[in-house]
Structures are given as C-alpha cells and as structure tokens.
Amino acid sequence: MLKGSETVNEEFDHGTTAVGSRAGGRPAVRVIPGQRPAGGGGDTRRIADLEREVRELRRANEKLKMYFAKALDLDLPLTGAGRESRGHGEGADGDADAASVGRTGVRPRETPQAPAAGVEFRVLGPMEATVGGRAVDLGAPKQRAALALLVSQMGRPVSVDVMLEELWDGQPPPSGMTSLHAYVANLRRVLEPDRAPRTPATVLRTRGRGYLLDGRFAQVDARRFGERATAGWQALDRGDLRRALSAFEEGLALWRGQAYxxxxxxxxxxxxxxxxxxxRLSATEGRCAALIAVGAHEVAVSELAAFTRAHPLREYGCELLGLALYRAGRQADALAVLRTHHQRMAQELGIDPSPSLQHLEGEILRQAPELG
Structure with missing residues (x-):
C-alpha cells in the first residue's frame, strides 16, 4: 500500500493525478489540480477521498522523518506538513528551516559557524575532552574509541566502513551501523550542547559516507605538543636556551600516558x-640538551640515566649522558657509559657507534677544553 501511495504522491508532485480505470472499461480520468472533472459526483468524491489520503500520508511521512532525524541527529530537510508541525513546536527555528529548504526541497550548503564554546581534545593519554573549559563525559568505551579515531585524522574524513572495521576488530556485528550512528549523535550533543535543534553540526560533521572532525573549531593536545617541540628545537638552534627549555617542558607536560x-x-x-x-623521545633529548647548556648537569644526568635505560639504542641520548657526566666532574662514569654503549651496539647490532659518539669519547680522554 505504501508503494502505491508513493506513486500517487509523485503524480501530485508533477501536477496531475492518475485515477485507475473504472469498472466497465471506462478510461482512466486525469485530474488537473484546481479543476473538477466533467464526470459525475461519484468520480468527484473518489478523487476527493484520494487527495485526502495523500495528504494524510504526506503528514505521516513528515512526522516519521522528524522522529528519526531527532533520534539520530540527522540533518534532513523538511517539507510540507513537517515544516508546519515543526513551526508550531519550535517557533522561529521551524521558519528558518522552511526558508532554507525553499521550493526545491533541498537544503543549500551552509557555511559552518564557530561553536559557542571552545572544544579541546586530549589524546596524549586516555581520551578526554573539554567544552568551554569543562570536562565532558564521552560515554562508553566504544564511543570514546570512535572519537579517538576521528581525532587521529583531524580535518580528514573517516569512512563509516573504516570505523566499523576498527571499532570491532574487523568483525562488526549486524547492529554495528546503528551503534555507530548512535555514538555520533551522542558525541554531537556532548561536544555542542548549545547547538539549536536542526542546525548543522560544526565540530563533528558528516562528510560523504563518513565523519570528519573540523580542526577549525577544535583543538587537540597532540597538535599543540608538536608546535611546542618544534619551537624548542628552533630556539635551541639559535642559542635561546631559556626559551628552548620552556618550550620543551610545556610540550612534554601535556603527556599523561600512551597516546590514543x-x-x-x-x-x-x-x-x-x-x-x-x-x-616525544626527541623532545626529551632536546630538553636534556638545554639543561646541559644552561649548566643543570646533575638534573640532566638523573633524567638521562633513566632515559637511556628505557631506550638503550638511542645514540643521541647516550651522547648527552656522557657529556652531562663529564661536565658534572664524573669523567670515569662518562667513559664507562660510552664504552658500554659501544659494546651493546657491537653485540646486538654488529655495528660501531656513530662518529659523534666516537669523537666524544676521544675528547673526554684528552679532556678537551671545548667540552666545558
């Protein structure tokens, strides 16, 4: 019955309505809206009943569209009865929606507006988010994981298929799509709590068959860390040691655990x-280099000793530890560190240490004045 009603609906949209042939082989009657057929009263009543049924079906269809749009936080255009019922329920917002849809029934592309409250994501550890400076509840583990996936690709769309594969380890359940839509709807409400009903999302947007986090309207600590690390190395290169140390420390302070x-x-x-x-490892080495350069040798020694134990094959860390020990007046310890590293490289990798390490060992042996 629904399919037949849709056919009638389409005919009305094109300006005419086809009424089936009557018993006895009489031809079908085509009615032009606004005119009455030349036939008898039976045809007129039948057509009036049909028009009434179409209007009721249209109203029911719009109500269903409104219900699912609200439940799933979809951005669907409303037409006809849907606009009317919505206008009565939501005032000016319904009028704006009707104006934006226009006569074509298609919503024009809208320019995203900045959300009222700033959104910040923290992924350098367990997933967290703040809206307007306040922490928000990101929901169940799968929902948090969905957001982490999107943050990792900030500014780039992530397809629904990819999200389903990643969230369910390549075996999404039949209900996976429904669950994913629910996660997105929940996250949109959390990230933009003041967004008016039926207005487009600005932070978590739909893009094709996928979703995108708009980097223009959200900040992420991973990006800020990268900026601070870069600023630290630039300052260190130009000899601005205090600024380098500050930049490295600001960036490293953002870490709370494993990223994502x-x-x-x-x-x-x-x-x-x-x-x-x-x-992160490079920034840690940069910070220690700045500590040595400003004369904080003992502090650098304690941090580099732990660093090289955790990452024994990082040659720059070993070089910094040797230099810090020498400047702290511990020449024998400095040579022991360098020679132990030399042996490890030969035994585990079958290679010699880098030329810079070999050069540092020679400079320590002869107590070169330039080592400070």
Whole structure:
C-alpha cells in the first residue's frame, strides 16, 4: 500500500493525478489540480477521498522523518506538513528551516559557524575532552574509541566502513551501523550542547559516507605538543636556551600516558601514535640538551640515566649522558657509559657507534677544553 501511495504522491508532485480505470472499461480520468472533472459526483468524491489520503500520508511521512532525524541527529530537510508541525513546536527555528529548504526541497550548503564554546581534545593519554573549559563525559568505551579515531585524522574524513572495521576488530556485528550512528549523535550533543535543534553540526560533521572532525573549531593536545617541540628545537638552534627549555617542558607536560590509549593498536591510528612517540623521545633529548647548556648537569644526568635505560639504542641520548657526566666532574662514569654503549651496539647490532659518539669519547680522554 505504501508503494502505491508513493506513486500517487509523485503524480501530485508533477501536477496531475492518475485515477485507475473504472469498472466497465471506462478510461482512466486525469485530474488537473484546481479543476473538477466533467464526470459525475461519484468520480468527484473518489478523487476527493484520494487527495485526502495523500495528504494524510504526506503528514505521516513528515512526522516519521522528524522522529528519526531527532533520534539520530540527522540533518534532513523538511517539507510540507513537517515544516508546519515543526513551526508550531519550535517557533522561529521551524521558519528558518522552511526558508532554507525553499521550493526545491533541498537544503543549500551552509557555511559552518564557530561553536559557542571552545572544544579541546586530549589524546596524549586516555581520551578526554573539554567544552568551554569543562570536562565532558564521552560515554562508553566504544564511543570514546570512535572519537579517538576521528581525532587521529583531524580535518580528514573517516569512512563509516573504516570505523566499523576498527571499532570491532574487523568483525562488526549486524547492529554495528546503528551503534555507530548512535555514538555520533551522542558525541554531537556532548561536544555542542548549545547547538539549536536542526542546525548543522560544526565540530563533528558528516562528510560523504563518513565523519570528519573540523580542526577549525577544535583543538587537540597532540597538535599543540608538536608546535611546542618544534619551537624548542628552533630556539635551541639559535642559542635561546631559556626559551628552548620552556618550550620543551610545556610540550612534554601535556603527556599523561600512551597516546590514543583506547585505539593505539588499530591500523588507522598506529602510524600517528608512532610519530608522536618518536617526537616525544626527541623532545626529551632536546630538553636534556638545554639543561646541559644552561649548566643543570646533575638534573640532566638523573633524567638521562633513566632515559637511556628505557631506550638503550638511542645514540643521541647516550651522547648527552656522557657529556652531562663529564661536565658534572664524573669523567670515569662518562667513559664507562660510552664504552658500554659501544659494546651493546657491537653485540646486538654488529655495528660501531656513530662518529659523534666516537669523537666524544676521544675528547673526554684528552679532556678537551671545548667540552666545558
């Protein structure tokens, strides 16, 4: 019955309505809206009943669209009865919606507006988010993981298929799509609590068959860490030691644990996690280099000793530890560190230490004045 009603609906949209042939082989009657057929009163009543049925079906269809749009937080255009009922329930918002849809029934592309409250994501540890400076509840583990996936690709759309594969380890259940839509709807309400009903989302947007976190309207601590690390190395290169030390410390202070902890092992996030971890190790070495340069040798020794135990094959860390020990008046310890590293490289990798390490060992042996 519904299919037949849709056919009638389509005919009305094109300006005419076809009424089936009557018993006895009489031809079908085509009625032009606004005119009455030349036939008898029976045809007129039948057509009036049909028009009434179409109007009722249209109203029911619009109500269903409104219900599912509200339940799933979809951005569907409303027409006809849907606009009327919505206008009565939501005032000016319904009028604005009707104006934006226009006569075509298609909503024009809208320019995103900045959300009223700033949104910040924290992924350098367990997933967290703040809206307007206040922490928000990101919900169940799967919902948090979905958000982490999107944050890892900030500014780039992530397809629904990829999200389903990653969230359910390649085996999404039949209800996976429904669950994913619910996660997105919940996150939109959390991230933009003041967004008016039926207005487009600005932070978590739909893009094709996927979703996108708009980097223009959200901040992420991973990006800020990268900026601070870069600023630290630039300051160190130009000899601005205090600024370098401050930049490195500000960046490293953002870390609270493993990056993207909820989805660290997924194929989509693993490359970004590895990049951030390498940048973290490099920033730690940069901070220690700045500490040595400003004369905080003992502080650098304590931090580099722990660092090289955790990462014994990082040659720059070993070089810094040797230099810090020498400047702290511990020449024998400095040579022992360098020679132990030399042996480890030969035994585990079958290679010699880098030229810079070999040069540092020679300079320590002869107590070169330039070592300070």
């Amino acid at each position: 902890a909820e989805v660290a092992d997924t194929a989509q996030v693993a490359p970004e996690r590895v990049r951030l971890e390498e940048l």
